[in-house]
Amino acid sequence: MDKTDSGLFSAFVGIAGGLELASTLRRIVQEAVELTDSTYGALGVLGPDGDVTEFIHVGMDREVAENLGEPPQGKGILGVIIEDPVALRLEDLTAHQASVGFPPGHPPMHSFLGVPVRVGGAVFGNLYLTEKRDDAFFTEEDERLVEALAAAAAVAIENARLYESSRRREEWQQAVADIATTVLSSVDEEEVIPLLAHHARAISGADACVVALPDSRGQLIAEVVEEYDAHKIFRSPDPRWAMNRSRQRTLRSPAFDGLAQEWIGREIPANSLLHEAMNQKQTLRQTGALLNIDQPRTFGCVVVIPMMNDDQAIAVFALIWDIDVMNPNPDALESVESFASQAAVTLVLAESQREHERLAIYEDRDRIARDLHDLVIQRLFATGMSLQGALRLGELNEGVEDRISRAVDELDETIREIRQTIFALHEPSTGPATGIRGRVLREISQSSALLGFNPSVRFVGPVESFVSDRIGEHLLAALREALSNAMKHAQAQRIDVMVEVDPATVVLMVSDDGVGVSPSGPSRRSGVANLSARAQELGGSCSVERVSENGGTRLVWRVPIG
Known part of the structure; x- marks a missing residue:
């Protein structure tokens, strides 16, 4: 076996050394460059419409290639072989009538050899080799070797495509299985x-x-x-x-x-x-x-x-x-379309399952709410009435009367909190809250995770009937600001929120048992200014006061119903 045949055999072995298409195509170009002693080589892969879909090149520095911008699109000399897929050998490609020149920064190229690569009877792409070393020209022997290499490359490409298709099918099946397992869990x-x-x-x-x-x-x-x-x-x-x-x-x-x-x-x-x-x-x-x-x-x-x-x-x-x-790759896109169809069905089934679970939760919430309303509240109310009846007997000393009065007040507060809980149970846990009550409760619920405790909430008057959307947006923003101030500055262990409505005004009151930071202090000025600005925009007012010398802060945000 002479040196040329030995090189060709080595090239055959090289391009048959793997099954992944991308690496196979690059090896084909590398082997062609080595076999013909070229400086540069490339493989232009053609799509169904004859356009260059991928351009794999070797020999050119990455920095130079990046500075050239978009890869060749099959114009000029490259287009000659696309239009007439036969081998083309030139001593100086720049002298050919089809030459369109090079972009700025492109290395000079003169000697040229182009050979089509056919797979399954159709042109898969074209091999391009330029600048044979030592200022030599490509010979008939070079052309014969590259044509033989192209024939062997066709087999390697077909095998790689079959492997890629099989692997893609496995990936698609695995992807569908992963999606199904994930969403259905x-x-x-x-x-x-x-x-x-x-x-x-x-x-x-x-x-x-x-x-x-x-x-x-x-x-x-x-x-x-x-x-x-x-x-x-x-x-x-x-x-x-x-x-x-x-x-x-x-x-x-x-x-x-x-x-x-x-x-x-x-x-x-x-x-x-x-x-x-x-x-x-x-x-x-x-x-x-x-x-x-x-x-x-x-x-x-x-x-x-x-x-x-x-x-x-x-x-x-x-x-x-x-x-x-x-x-x-059109085969890859077809696989993605199939995957998208299967994934869509799986997502819809999963959403149906989650909706069924949500309905079960809502039914359970309704049952709990009914029990709280029909059983717990009634028992607490009856207990409060009994205690008040004991007070009316007039046979208790002053200390006992005070304790019973405080117990009745606590029962009343507990009943109010249970009613708020019942309302919250009727609110969906996901999606936007409906009505000002629900939105206030949602804001407080979200803040409780950061506070580490649940603020108490109290509604007085027909808030749903009198609080307009415009006032509601400002009220919620004021509530967020007040809760944020209590979190950041007050070090509070308890926060009480009240929303009160009468025929003339809407009042938001937020009280805490924190350190009682002065509202004029630098840490509060910005927040209070924002709250005041919102109230004044609606013709109202905002005040912040210390609850007692021992601490605590009360914020009162008041606007007229207009």
Whole structure:
């Protein structure tokens, strides 16, 4: 075996050394460069429409390649072989009539050899070799060797594609199983959605994935953004979801910088591709896609896939590729579409299960509320009446009478608190609270986790009838500010909240047993000023006073009903 045949045999062994498509394609280019003693080599993969979908190159420094911008799109000399897929050998490619020159910063190239690579009878792509070393030209022998290498490469590519297809199918099946296991175990949606994004990006080979869901107004909100770094899953990072990916690459476009930080929780513009796919209920694709929330970002390709259930789009995936990928693998996209369909069904079933559980909880709450109202309150009320009856007998000494009076007052307060608890039990635990009572109780419930105890609440008068939406918004903001002040400054162990309504005014009173910080002190001035400003906007007033010399603060926020 002569040196040439030995090199060809070594190249055959090299390209057959793996089953992952991305690494196989790169090895084909590397072996072609070594076999022909070239300086540069590349493989332009063609899509169904004949466009270059991927451009794998070797020999050029990464920094130089990055500064050149977008990869070649099959124009000039490269396009000659695309239009007429036969071998082309040139001593000086710049002298060819089809030459369109090089972009600034591109290294000089003269000698050229191009050979098509056919897989299954169709042109898969073209091998390009330039700048044979020692200022030599490519020979007929070089052409013969590269054509032989291309034939062997076709077999390696077909095997790698079969392997990729099989692996993708396994990934898709595993992804569906993971989603089903996760959502049916009653895991919160905030953990499920990042898992969907991860699997969609991994199966498709995309560089980023955005999952958007419609809110109650029908507006699309970006819930999750997962980027190429397997641990960079925004909203719910979890290393166990990391999957090895064969298409190792460095993102070249600055369009990915700060993408997640800008998009998470934001409303998607109505004229975006995501809304269009949601409304049309079909997969949409755009090359050179422009996505915009705060700043325009241009990507190589964006594919938006709606998650459908009973002809209803319940969410969308936006799969995003860097500028060097204009045409993603169609087989991969088909797998993601299948995954999206299965995941949508699973999510709907899981939501149905959670709704059933919520109904069971509400029924239990209603039973508890009835028992509290019909049994506990009535017994407490009867006990209070008995104690008051004992007072009217007039045969008790003064100390005993005082103790009984205090006990009756405590029973009255307990009855009021139980009634507030009954009202809270009738409020949904999720979703927006309805009415001013429910919203006040929701604010206090949320603050209790930070306070370490539950503030007491008391409503006096027909608050639901007299507190308008405008007054209610200001009242809730004042309540938040008052609770925040008590948390930060008062070191309170008890907080009492009262909302009182009469035909003329609405009063919010918040009292605490804390250290009694002076309302004129620097730590309180800003908060009190905000509260006063809100009251004055409605024609009212706000005052803060010390309860006693031993401490405690009382805030009274009062506005007229207008």
